[in-house]
Amino acid sequence: MKPAAKAGIEEELRAALEARGHRFTAQRAAVYSYLRGVTTHPTADEIFRHVREAIPDISLATVYKALEAFVSAGAAHKLEFGSGPARYDGRTDDHDHTRCLKCGIVRDAVGDRDSEFSPEPITQDGFRVVSYRLELLGYCPACRN
Numbered sequence: 001m002k003p004a005a006k007a008g009i010e011e012e013l014r015a016a017l018e019a020r021g022h023r024f025t026a027q028r029a030a031v032y033s034y035l036r037g038v039t040t041h042p043t044a045d046e047i048f049r050h051v052r053e054a055i056p057d058i059s060l061a062t063v064y065k066a067l068e069a070f071v072s073a074g075a076a077h078k079l080e081f082g083s084g085p086a087r088y089d090g091r092t093d094d095h096d097h098t099r100c101l102k103c104g105i106v107r108d109a110v111g112d113r114d115s116e117f118s119p120e121p122i123t124q125d126g127f128r129v130v131s132y133r134l135e136l137l138g139y140c141p142a143c144r145n
Contacts, residue, residue: 009036016073027051027058031066035076036090041097041106043085079106081135096134102143109136 013032014024030051035042042050048063067088070076077089081099087106089097096109121129 009033013070013073013075016075017069020069020073022069022073027055027062028066028069030055030058031063032070032075032090035067035070035088038090039107041079041087041089041108043087045085047088081106096136098136098138098140100140100143101137102139105140107140109134 009032010024010029013029017024017028031047034047034050040046044060044064044067047067048058048060051063052058067076067078070088071078074092075090077092079087079089079097081087084104089108091108097106098109099106123129
């Protein structure tokens, strides 16, 4: 990532965190930089392993706290799929995901969301819809072979 782009992302993160009462730290910046630099929607453990290469004394608890602060500040999304660990997404715009049923990798779905589709705000049984996500299940290229 170019230094100017990295500085811009860090300023956005700082503003988002401080608006929600969280502190901006170098460790949080490193976690966020990694999260924004990957497309695989990593788990907290995966983020920890990678960030620890640059910051050897960072703890797993610090990574978890950073991720929860990002989610609270609207700077990241926490993706939970029922079983297995939560995954984190540095993209906060509306987009969909693909998930491999064999290896579990989660990636952004390629292509545009159908702007015509939108669930009804209130379902027939009275359920109030506030958001939705589309998850495409299948097999990644590596697992198909």
